Each structure stands twice: as C-alpha cells, then as structure tokens.
Amino acid sequence: MSTFKIGVVIGSLRKDSFNRKLALALAALAPEGFVFEHLRIDDLPLYNQDQDGNQAESVKRFKTEIASCQGLLFVTPEYNRSIPGVMKNAIDNASRPYGQSAWAGKPAGVVGISVGAIGTAMAQQHLRNVLAYLDVPTMGQPEAFVQAKDGLFDDKGHIGIESTKKFLQGWMDKYVAWIKTHNA
Numbered sequence: 001m002s003t004f005k006i007g008v009v010i011g012s013l014r015k016d017s018f019n020r021k022l023a024l025a026l027a028a029l030a031p032e033g034f035v036f037e038h039l040r041i042d043d044l045p046l047y048n049q050d051q052d053g054n055q056a057e058s059v060k061r062f063k064t065e066i067a068s069c070q071g072l073l074f075v076t077p078e079y080n081r082s083i084p085g086v087m088k089n090a091i092d093n094a095s096r097p098y099g100q101s102a103w104a105g106k107p108a109g110v111v112g113i114s115v116g117a118i119g120t121a122m123a124q125q126h127l128r129n130v131l132a133y134l135d136v137p138t139m140g141q142p143e144a145f146v147q148a149k150d151g152l153f154d155d156k157g158h159i160g161i162e163s164t165k166k167f168l169q170g171w172m173d174k175y176v177a178w179i180k181t182h183n184a
Helices: 018-029 057-067 085-094 121-133 162-182
Strands: 004-010 034-038 071-075 108-114 145-147
Touching: 004 018, 004 162, 018 034, 018 071, 018 108, 018 162, 057 085, 071 162, 085 121, 108 121, 108 162
Parallel strands: 004 034, 004 071, 071 108, 108 145
Antiparallel strands: none
C-alpha cells in the first residue's frame, strides 16, 4: 500500500483554533496510508521580494516540506471576507522566487470553519483563485463550508454531529480519490 503524505496549511495561529480542530478531525476520517503533517507557518518572515535570492531558513524549510508531500490540505478561517494574512504570506513565500514555486502541481483540497452561517465560503473562493494561478490542482466538489456549533467536536476532537460527520466523510473520500488520481 502506498503512503500519501499530506501537508496541512492552517490559516489560524490561535491555540484553540476551530480550523486546527477541523484539520485534526478530518485526518481521523482518512483511510490508512494517508499521513497528515501540519506545516508550520508562524515563523515565516513577511514576504519581501528583495529576499528572493537569500530566503530565510524557515522559508527554505517550508518549501522543502511542501516538496516532500503528495498532496495539500488548506484549512482556512475567513477574516474580513478573505483568507488570513498569515496564510497568504505563507503562500507567497513558498511561491517565490518566480519560477521556483513549491506549490506547482501539488493536488489540494480546501476547507474551513467559522461561526458564521456561510462558513468560510468567501475565503475559500479567494484561496482557490490564488491556488489556480499557482498551478495547484484543487478539488472543486464537494465544497465544505462548516459552521462551528455546540457539539460539533466531541471530547476526543472527533466530529460529534452525525450528519456533519457523514458529510465530511464523503468529502474526505472524494479528497482521497483526488490525491490518488493526481499521484497515479
């Protein structure tokens, strides 16, 4: 059986982030052979084109981690109807210098959770636009705009609402197929 290493980019740095909880809960729904590694982005410098020829060690590490993955999972909150600055900064750092993007060709999935009724719909759309430009084949359907509600996560961090768990299991099944197709 093949092992697929999935790099997880979480757009929230908050200790008790709903998006971090969602990333962990999704990983628990994946089949054997899928390993989810959370990629650190909180130590990346603000992107500055002047540094393209001499990238910081944290940027080099991040790009190496991405290169070692067979797929990506972006888990984003929505800040002011878009993706958080820390996520955009991570994307920019790993896409540079021009022509040396670590993202190119890596298949991805995009999900997110917020307390709002439409989840992270706007942020996900903005993120998909950025990923399309960077040649990241991104799964289009199903979309997952998860609303944080009481009982969504049980005391072990798993999805506690059965209908949501069923939906997210379906999302994960499609994501797994997406990653396998793009690594065939």
